[in-house]
Every structure is written in C-alpha cells, then in structure tokens.
Amino acid sequence: MTQYDDLAEMMAGARWFAGKGRDFSVSRTRLAGVLPGQEPEVEILLVEVAYADGGQPELYQVPLAYYDHPEERIGHAHVGTWAHPDDSGRLRHAYDALHDRKAMARWLEAFAGTAQGQASPGPLLFHSVGDHELDLEAHSTLFTGEQSNSSVRFGEDTVMKVFRKVTPGVNPDIAVHEVLTQAGSDHVAALYGWLDVLDTEADSIIQLAMLQQYLRTASDGWELAQVSVRDLFAEGDLHPNEVGGDFAGEAARLGTALRETHEVLAEYFPVQEHDAAQLAVLAYQLRRRLDESLAVYPELARHEAFVRETYDRLAQLPGLRVQQIHGDLHLGQTLRTVRGWKIVDFEGEPARPLAERLRPDSVWRDVAGMLRSFDYAPRVAAMNHPGDEGREQRAYRAKEWSARNQTAFLDAYADQGLSPEDRVLLAAYVADKAVYETGYEARNRPGWVDIPLSGLDQLAERVARTGDSTPTDPTDHTDPTDPSGATA
Secondary structure (H helix, E strand, O other): OOHHHHHHHHHHOOOOOOOOOOOEEEEEEEEEEEEOOOOOEEEEEEEEEEEOOOOOOEEEEEEEEEEOOOOHHHHHHEEEEEEOOOOOOOEEEEEEHHHOHHHHHHHHHHHHHHHOOOOOOOOEEEEEOOOOOOOOOOOEEEOOOOOOEEEEEEOOOEEEEEEOEOOOEOOHHHHHHHHHHHOOOOOOOOEEEEEEEEEOOOOEEEEEEEEEEOOOOOEEHHHHHHHHHHHHHHOOOOOHHHOOOOOHHHHHHHHHHHHHHHHHHHHHOOOEEEOHHHHHHHHHHHHHHHHHHHHHOHHHHHHHHHHHHHHHHHHOOOOEEEEOOOOOOOHHHEEEEOOEEEEOOOOOOOOOOHHHHHOOEOHHHHHHHHHHHHHHHHHHHHHHOOOOOOHHHHHHHHHHHHHHHHHHHHHHHOOOOOOHHHHHHHHHHHHHHHHHHHHHHHHHOHHHOHHHHHHHHHHHHHHHHHOOOOOOOOOOOEOOOOOOOOEO
16 A cells, blocks of 8 residues: 555544545645654644545645554554655654654643744744643643544643644634633633644645643533433422522523623624625525525425524624634533633634634624533433433423523623624524534434424424514523522
C-alpha cells in the first residue's frame, strides 16, 4: 500500500472523519510543520481528500510520530511504514501522534516555550494567553469519546483540542475563548494558547489546536439531566418539583450563565441590526430547511402549515439584532463545576462551512437549542428505561420535567421578561431546531424521530390554546429556586 492508501484507511476508521459512507481517496498531503526534537520526529500533515461523488474536497489535520523501529506500546495507532524522504533507503514507522506520550510532550514544550518568549518552530505559530505555568512532566491521555475533533489531556490541569477538519480562517472556538478569557468570564474554561500555521495557498492562517484549562471536577450537563430524570421516574407518582433530584435550580443557573456570556460577547464582538430585507432572507433559509426535512421525512407535513405560519410571523418583524453566539448549544455543550456552569465548544455546527459559523446570529438560536435539549433529555431517558410497565406515566413525567426546566431556564435567561418580538423570534428558532432534528433523526436514528415531532406538537398546541408562542408552558408557575416547589 502507498502512503496515501495508509492515510485513507486510517481516516476511514476514525471517529472524527466526516466522510464516512462516501467513496473517497487521499488526493495529496502538505506538511504544515515539524515539532522540534529527535526521535520521534513529529510532523503535522494537512491531508486533502477527494470524493468520488464530486463533492467539495476536504482538508484534515493528521499529526504523525515517526520511529526508526516499531513501537509495540502504540502498535494500535500504527498508520504505515514508509520510505524515509531523505532517499537513504531507510524505513520509518508512522503512528498517530495523539496516542504517543513522547510525541505529545512536544506540543506542551512548544506552548511553554512561547509563554517564555521563545520563537515558534518554523512555520508553526504557537500563541500564549495569560501567565499560566504548564506542567511539562504531565503525561498525555487521549479522550476516546469525541467525534469531530480530538482532545488530549495533560495531567489534571490542561487539555488540548486538535481540530481535525480544518479550513483557512479564524476558528470561532479560539476567537470566542480568547475574548471570554481576557474578559475574565466565569462561564468558560480559560484559554492558555493556540496553534496555527500560515496557509500560503489561501493566503490565510489555518488554526490547528487550542490549549485550555482542564475542568477536572466537571460533570457533563446532559448526564446530570439524565440522572435527574431517572430519579423522577424512580419516585412513582411524584412531580418534578417534589423529587430530590429536581433539576430546575440548575436549569435556572444555566440560563443566567448563558445570558451573562451573551452580554460579554455583545460587548467585545460587533453587534448588528438586520433590517426587514435581511429578516426576509432568514425566513427564506428556515423555509428551505423545512423543505429539506420534508423531503427526508414526509410525515413532517402534519406540522408544515403551523411551522410556515411561525416563519411568516418572523418575516413580518421590523428587524433583528444579531451578535456572536455559541451556535450549537445543548446540554452536551455544558459542564457543571464547583464554581458553576461552564459552556464549551464555541465552534458552531461542525457540518456548516466556517464562513457561515463566523456570521453573527440571534441569541435566541442558542436559547432555542437549550430548550430543545431540555425536551430531549427526559424523552431519551424514558425511551431507555427498561420494560413497558409504567410507560404512559413516564411519558407524562417526561413532559412535566421538560416544561419545568424549560421554564426555569428561560425565566432566568430573560430576567427582564420577553417582548412580543422576542416570543416570535424564539418560536421560529425552536421550530427550526425541531425541523432540523426531524430530518437528522429520520436519517440517522429513526427510532428517535418522535422526539422532535412531539416538541412541534406541544408548540402548536400551546399557540392554539393560549396564543403564546413561547415554547415553554405558561401554566408552570412553580419557583425553581424553592425546593418545596411552592407557587411563586
């Protein structure tokens, strides 16, 4: 096999490769740079893949560690054995560098050197933020559960995210974390530095990695929500506010954290006012997404009229305020620490082009993403609950849990209340998110497609019953900060 064949085989089996299921080949490689040091020699390759279906080529970052002899300790990460480029006839054994502690130590040393004023190694540009002292003796550990990128933890203090699919230009994850770190925000993990390289072909930088604080004591927001729902199910006929694992207080704190994060982003990034013409473009984009989901799942047609009416109301607004946002927010993008909630992964939707992810958007897109996530959490827990006994009761309790936590989150986020325009915007973004979820689930998890459809059912019913397009239950007036659940 050739080097290109070996790289293609490695990428085809990687969780982070976005082209799974498509016929592709490696069309060429470029050397982004070499990290200083002897054995192993550590290179960062930019690997371009071409698709047989004529789709746009994609560029991936593949860091490799080279040894003169096989390394059994990282045999599982072997990529290929190739001739040395010095034409000496020697062979060198290539491994995925992120699995190799010796190789990963080079990244940490380079970041530490930059913090001390040393020059970056060749075309690779290491940047340092703040005065955090890195532990150069810390061992690296590759996280195994990620999909679109790869993360490596150094000891108990630092984590480096390696961007796999890369595009020339500024990565919003780095840009946002730098601003929030410099502003002293308590709602993100501090940024310690990042790595980029100048892409001479595009006359632009390509950002390759970011180094930041490792939140050692953090708990995943999605998992915490699942525990809360399971506690509710275990209590038989109790309501969410009557259970010890009531999540509404956490939902409210998360709403406050998101509002404060949006406020800082509005202070440091441009804020724009879109006029009616630009709002019409947004409504058109939402209708197009509806058409795409209808093509994938025709049963969505039962909600088509309601969703189109929701978008029509959006198009009638006089304008729209947009700013830097998260762009792909859900409970899985949050971490609960002893110091409160942290929001992670500001890249936006990975499937969208970088140019789109960099565009400002309405804060209500982030809010809608969280509201939909609060609806997913109890319904997924109900689906995963063993046995059929009590299914109807769990479905009812799941709906209660969703409404209570959506309300707690939204009340805390919109602490000054919602204007009529806010309600129209929020309903449109919630509908758009549920429409997108319907198409996604129909393609990837057909057994889950009822989750977003039920969300649209509830939104439509609420509008018909109350005339209120806010996607939370206005009849839930319990105070989430009161453990007794007393009426506020």
